[in-house]
Amino acid sequence: xxIVDSKQFLLEKSKRTKEDVDFxxxxxxxxxxxxxNGDVALKSFTEQFDGVSLDSxxxxxxxxxxxxxxxxxTFIHAVKNVKKQLIDFHEKQVETSWFMEQSxxxxxxxxxxxxxxxxxxxxxxxxxxxxxxxxxxIPAKLAGVSSITMVTPPDETGKVDPQVLIAAKVxxxxxxxxxxxxxxxxxxxxxxxxxxxxxKIVGPGNRYVAEAKKWVYGQVGIDMIAGPxxxxxxxxxxxxxxxxxxxxxxxxxxxxDATAVCITINEQLAQNIxxxxxxxxxxxxxxxxxxxSLERNGxxxxxxxxxxxxxxxxxIAPEHLExxxxxxxxxxxxxxxxGAIFLGEYAxxxxxxxxxxxxxxxxxxxxxxxxxxxxxxxFMKKSSIIHYTKSALMxxxxxxxxLANAEGLSAHxxxxxxxxxxxxx
Amino acid sequence: xxIVDSKQFLLEKSKRTKEDVDFxxxxxxxxxxxxxNGDVALKSFTEQFDGVSLDSxxxxxxxxxxxxxxxxxTFIHAVKNVKKQLIDFHEKQVETSWFMEQSxxxxxxxxxxxxxxxxxxxxxxxxxxxxxxxxxxIPAKLAGVSSITMVTPPDETGKVDPQVLIAAKVxxxxxxxxxxxxxxxxxxxxxxxxxxxxxKIVGPGNRYVAEAKKWVYGQVGIDMIAGPxxxxxxxxxxxxxxxxxxxxxxxxxxxxDATAVCITINEQLAQNIxxxxxxxxxxxxxxxxxxxSLERNGxxxxxxxxxxxxxxxxxIAPEHLExxxxxxxxxxxxxxxxGAIFLGEYAxxxxxxxxxxxxxxxxxxxxxxxxxxxxxxxFMKKSSIIHYTKSALMxxxxxxxxLANAEGLSAHxxxxxxxxxxxxx
Numbered sequence: 001x002x003i004v005d006s007k008q009f010l011l012e013k014s015k016r017t018k019e020d021v022d023f024x025x026x027x028x029x030x031x032x033x034x035x036x037n038g039d040v041a042l043k044s045f046t047e048q049f050d051g052v053s054l055d056s057x058x059x060x061x062x063x064x065x066x067x068x069x070x071x072x073x074t075f076i077h078a079v080k081n082v083k084k085q086l087i088d089f090h091e092k093q094v095e096t097s098w099f100m101e102q103s104x105x106x107x108x109x110x111x112x113x114x115x116x117x118x119x120x121x122x123x124x125x126x127x128x129x130x131x132x133x134x135x136x137x138i139p140a141k142l143a144g145v146s147s148i149t150m151v152t153p154p155d156e157t158g159k160v161d162p163q164v165l166i167a168a169k170v171x172x173x174x175x176x177x178x179x180x181x182x183x184x185x186x187x188x189x190x191x192x193x194x195x196x197x198x199x200k201i202v203g204p205g206n207r208y209v210a211e212a213k214k215w216v217y218g219q220v221g222i223d224m225i226a227g228p229x230x231x232x233x234x235x236x237x238x239x240x241x242x243x244x245x246x247x248x249x250x251x252x253x254x255x256x257d258a259t260a261v262c263i264t265i266n267e268q269l270a271q272n273i274x275x276x277x278x279x280x281x282x283x284x285x286x287x288x289x290x291x292x293s294l295e296r297n298g299x300x301x302x303x304x305x306x307x308x309x310x311x312x313x314x315x316i317a318p319e320h321l322e323x324x325x326x327x328x329x330x331x332x333x334x335x336x337x338x339g340a341i342f343l344g345e346y347a348x349x350x351x352x353x354x355x356x357x358x359x360x361x362x363x364x365x366x367x368x369x370x371x372x373x374x375x376x377x378x379f380m381k382k383s384s385i386i387h388y389t390k391s392a393l394m395x396x397x398x399x400x401x402x403l404a405n406a407e408g409l410s411a412h413x414x415x416x417x418x419x420x421x422x423x424x425x
Numbered sequence: 426x427x428i429v430d431s432k433q434f435l436l437e438k439s440k441r442t443k444e445d446v447d448f449x450x451x452x453x454x455x456x457x458x459x460x461x462n463g464d465v466a467l468k469s470f471t472e473q474f475d476g477v478s479l480d481s482x483x484x485x486x487x488x489x490x491x492x493x494x495x496x497x498x499t500f501i502h503a504v505k506n507v508k509k510q511l512i513d514f515h516e517k518q519v520e521t522s523w524f525m526e527q528s529x530x531x532x533x534x535x536x537x538x539x540x541x542x543x544x545x546x547x548x549x550x551x552x553x554x555x556x557x558x559x560x561x562x563i564p565a566k567l568a569g570v571s572s573i574t575m576v577t578p579p580d581e582t583g584k585v586d587p588q589v590l591i592a593a594k595v596x597x598x599x600x601x602x603x604x605x606x607x608x609x610x611x612x613x614x615x616x617x618x619x620x621x622x623x624x625k626i627v628g629p630g631n632r633y634v635a636e637a638k639k640w641v642y643g644q645v646g647i648d649m650i651a652g653p654x655x656x657x658x659x660x661x662x663x664x665x666x667x668x669x670x671x672x673x674x675x676x677x678x679x680x681x682d683a684t685a686v687c688i689t690i691n692e693q694l695a696q697n698i699x700x701x702x703x704x705x706x707x708x709x710x711x712x713x714x715x716x717x718s719l720e721r722n723g724x725x726x727x728x729x730x731x732x733x734x735x736x737x738x739x740x741i742a743p744e745h746l747e748x749x750x751x752x753x754x755x756x757x758x759x760x761x762x763x764g765a766i767f768l769g770e771y772a773x774x775x776x777x778x779x780x781x782x783x784x785x786x787x788x789x790x791x792x793x794x795x796x797x798x799x800x801x802x803x804f805m806k807k808s809s810i811i812h813y814t815k816s817a818l819m820x821x822x823x824x825x826x827x828l829a830n831a832e833g834l835s836a837h838x839x840x841x842x843x844x845x846x847x848x849x850x
Contacts (some may be wrong), residue, residue, distance in 0.1 A: 028426075078827040089533055092525065099515065099781060107768075108514055108782050115795050131828055163831055218639065220651040221795035224527075225643040246840040252446075253836040285835045289845040335808065336538050343532075343812040350837040351813060355830045357533055358809030369624040370540050370646035370656045372807040382797035383760065384783030387768040388776060396780045402503040403475050403556055403779045406588055410710045411678040412775040415671040418705075419771060 001260075001266035001277045003270045003300045006312050009261075011300075013316075029212040038192035043185040047109055057194060059160060059176035064169055067162030075163060079130065079170050082355055086138045087233070091355030092163040093376035094137045094142055105389030110382050114144035115221070116195065118379060119188035120173070121213075122164060122204035124153035130167035131353065133358050136203050136374065137171035143379030148173050149198055151188065153180025181205075182212035189216035202374065204361070223374055228257035231349055232318035232338075234309045234331075235264045235273070240325035240345060245276035247322060247348050252293040253286040259297035261316065263309040270300045310334045317368040320349045337368045394420060426685075426702045428695045428725045431737050434686075437724075438741075452636040458610040458637045463617035470608040477583045484585060486602035489594055492587030500588060504555065505593050507780055511563045514782030517808070518801035519567055530814030539569035540804050542621065542647070544613035545598070546628035546638075547589055549578035549605055550597055554629075555592035560785045561628050561799065562596035568804030573598050574623055576613060578605020606630075607637035614641035627799065629786070648799055652790035654680035656774055657743035659734045659756075659765075660689045661700070664749035665770060670701030672747060672773045677718040678711040684722035686741070689732040696726045696803065735759045742793040745774045819845060 033041045047053050068076075087234045099109035118417075120136045123129060133150065140148055150162055162176055168176055177195060179187060185205075191197030200221035201213060207396075211221045231251035235244050248260040264270050281290060303309050310331055313321055317337035325331065328343040331362075335341055339362030340352050353360045363375035388396070397416050404412035429437075458466045464482075472478050491503075524534035545561045548554060558575065564574055572772055575598045577585055585603055602620060604612060610630075616622030625646035626638060638647045653832050657678035660669050673685040702723075706715060728734050735756055736747055742762035750756065753768040760766055764787030765777050778785045786799035813821070822841050829837035 004431065023448075060504070066794070069768055073830055074827055078824040078831075081824050082828065089525075092523065093535070098517065102513060106502065106781075110517070110783075111757070111766065112462070113523040114499075116761070129832055131832065171613060197533070214639075214643065216794070218790075221792070242843060243736055243840075246836070246843045250834070250836040250840040253834055270566060274466045280839070284839065285833075310439055327505060330448070332810070334535070334538070336541070338808045340809040340811065341536065342508070343810065346815045346818040347811045348818075348840045348844070350825055350829060350840045351818060351821065352755065352809070352811050354825045356534075356811045356813070357527065358811060362805075362809075365643075367643070367646070368806070369692075370806060373809050375807070377802075381795060382800070383763045383791070383793070384765040384777070384787075384798050385766065385768065386772045386777050386781045386782070387782060388772045389769075390771045393771040393773075393776060399506050400775055400779045403507065406500055406503075406735070407556065408552070411671070411675040411715070412778060413632075414709065415668075415675040415773045415775045418667055418671045419773070 001274050001294050001298045001300055003274060003302060006301055006303050006308070009299055009301045010315070027182045027208055028215065030182040031212060031215055034183055034186035034192065035190045039194055040181060041181055042192055045181065046154070046179060049181050050153050051156045054154065054158055054178060057177040057179055059165065059178060064165050066359070067165040070162045071166050076166055079134065079167055082131070082134055083138060083356040084228045085355055086134060086243055089144065090139045090142050090376050095138070095377060095380055099385065103392070105392035107387040109383070109385035111385055112382055114146070115379050115381060116145065116197050117147045117149070117198040118145045119198035119201040120148060120207050121184060121201060121209060122150060123157065123205055124151040124160065128364050130162040130163045131360065132204065133164055133167035133173070134416070137168070137173055139374060139376045140379045141172050141357065143376045145379050147196070149188065149196065150176045151179050152176070153183040153184070154178035182208045184210060185212035189220045200379070201284055202378065223361065223378055224363060224367065224371060228253045228259065230259040230319040230364055231261065231322065232313050232316055232320070233262045233322040233324055234306070234313060235262055235269060236306060236325040237266050237269060238326040240270065240271060241272035241276045241344055241347065241401060244273050244285055244351055245280050246325055247282055248277060248298065249284060249290060250348070250350055252290040252298060253284065256289055256292040256296065258293045260294065261298070261318070263303055263312055264300065264302045265303060265305060265309060267302055270302050273300055306331065307334070312336065316365045319362045319364045319368065320352070322347070322349065337365045339368045339373055390419070390423070392400050426699050426725055427724045428699060428727060430655050431726055431728050431733070434726045435740070439576065452607045452633055453640065455607040456637060456640055459608055459611035459617065460615045464619055465602060467608055467612055467617055470606065471579070471604060474606050475578050476581045477579055479579065479583055479603060482589065482602040482604055484603060489590050492590040493709055495587045496591050501591055504559065504628070505591055507556070507559055507781045508563060508595055509706050510780055510782040511559060512567065514763060515564045515567050515784070515801050518564070520802060520805055523668065524810065528817070530817035532761060532810070532812040534810035536808045536810055537805050538808065539571070540624050540806060541570065542572045542623040543570045543625040543804060544571060544623035545575045546609060546630050546634060547575060547577040548630050549580065549585065553586040553588055555588045556785065557595050557629065558589055558592035558598070561763055562598055563591070564784065564799060564801045565804045566597050568801045569571065570804050572621070574613065574621065575601045576609040577601070578606050578609070579603035592593070607633045609726055610634060610637035610641060612644045625804070627803065648786065648803055649788060649792065649796055653684065654679045655684040655740050655744040655789055656686065657741055657745070658687045658747040658749055659731070659738060660687055660694060661731060661750040662691050662694060663751040664694065666694060666697035666701045668770055669749055670705050673702060673723065674705055674709060674715060675773070675775055676745070677723060678709065678717040681714055681717040681721065683718045685719065686723070686743070687725045688737055690730060690734060691729055695727055731756065732759070738763065743787045744792045744793065747772070747774065764788045764793045764798055815844070
């Protein structure tokens, strides 16, 4: 893992500009085909991409029952405990409607309602992510979403990971379909004979899923365009190089494009972390992935002061930010952009990934500058309420007609004055 | 204006499926050119599309001073009053950070911070929309956005509408540039020599602006993809046909693609509204636009009951919904999807467009099923906070390692156990 200064780091970073999700014509072709031919197209793409011919996409009760038999009890117990933790945190995010009597005869308000139908994409293939099921479904349930459809690609035998099925059952998913890729996103966005169209699609996926989500955005809502995972650890001389190294390595194991960065003010510490990374790496399962990821994006950056470290972290706007410093809460007010902030040496990222309660679906790729962790608020929406009495409207009338006429929209003005004329008549 | 039943209406509607914003290669070419050549490209596109060669894009203090001289005092007074109204409503939306002591040694929280840099697109050309400036800028100011950049295309003489400049000044815009179209969106998303890159872009625009916004989404945040404006009026026998007609016409004057729909339970009322529309139309300025819009999308729909009317409105999920019925508040709980809801006969849409306080930037095209009016929440974002003590982490450890190992991410598990081992050592 390279040690660099902040200038070098920023220079490298500027060369790796944020990549746009580009539009592949093949992704568009898949979407259009699903729109046109529904289930028939879905079946054919599933054969082509997942290598299995399915007579029915829906996961049956029997399959869920079977998963219940296969899966370890310790796992089910853990899933149920995590569910509790997630509910505990996320229920604080539930918003309620409010009304105000603004002045005599004027009532304004904001009505909050759940989104009705939500689609959750869960990646399949080599990786299995039951935790992602919980993280996406539980806030939707708390919001009051009435129908949650989960989609996940089947393996070559037409099965779905039983752990993912258990997580879906515990979280409260309403229906599960064995479909994946851009075709699953299109099916959720437009509906087919068997898949009901949803209002919003959430959940991570590969490049094709991300492209398809961007494409259907507007037709349905989407949560975000997720990029590879990132960690930024700020460490001072009180930090344990062992812990810092372990957390950097845990991030790097995600995939070759994951980013693990440490910012420190102490050169000796930088070297100790570097040595620890090399040492611990030897004991880990996913060494090749970690090595590639660290080579590409793993850096230990030395800066002059903690406040410089915070500035740099704000510039990075990392998905995960760990403050492994003596007084983390003192620096918290200066953190402007980060998906999740971990304070102190006993709050490693993995705690947030799996257990603590806040969502692990977080803005990546610098998008923490404008977006938030997935939350209950992503599954609720607002309607404004306006009620005026006649006399209140008459008081407002001159302002409305002035602006409407200034914009050349005289029928707007007329819709006010016609109510006045009535009064005068 | 045609009278139809709900079956006919839904049939017509199903044929007019929600249109995706498609990606025009020419829009992409403009964006890439701005990324590559910055100001030079911006200057050249402004010559090409706005027909004017500008030496400097920025609106000067002198130009704003000049606007102040030209513009009517009544207008300035109205703008200031609307600002007050908007602040009054929107300040209720300001969110604050919160923390919870979840259990012993566990502090969780949600830190709320403003987005730093926002770009606001204001359409130019034939139309001038000072009200849109207020509606987009005031929630951003309340959120605490530190830099607001407004862009709006210049006319052929290189000028910007003075009313728009006054609204920008009153609202508190930090800098204004005379650029428009896809090139302005690209300049805000990627930055050029003179235009600073922003974190989020809001504001309405034509098809090219919408496409460009969808394209740069992910690189920056965007508010929504806005479609043509819509109204749905639910009217019972207590409604005044005159008022209903006036409100439908006010919507139809926006443009040829605007949608004005009335749902009623009374055939006589339907005919009276139809007659009123025809009569009032004669007195209005924008007759050709209104006629085209009504022909395309204007319908009076007769249904059997008020509850059927509400069901249909929920299916439409209109941008604006007026309840011109005897007891509007009794039906409010059943409204699930609408951008803004206007209660009673003295709350015409124009009141909300210009004065009442809630935002007039609302979800169109059925997107009220998953999105909200523009608000302060669009200019703030959240970071999760996690702090655990050692003993709290040790209690959570078995759950975390179980899930991490189940997902095959052993370095995640290791980042927990390494902290445990230390304890045991």
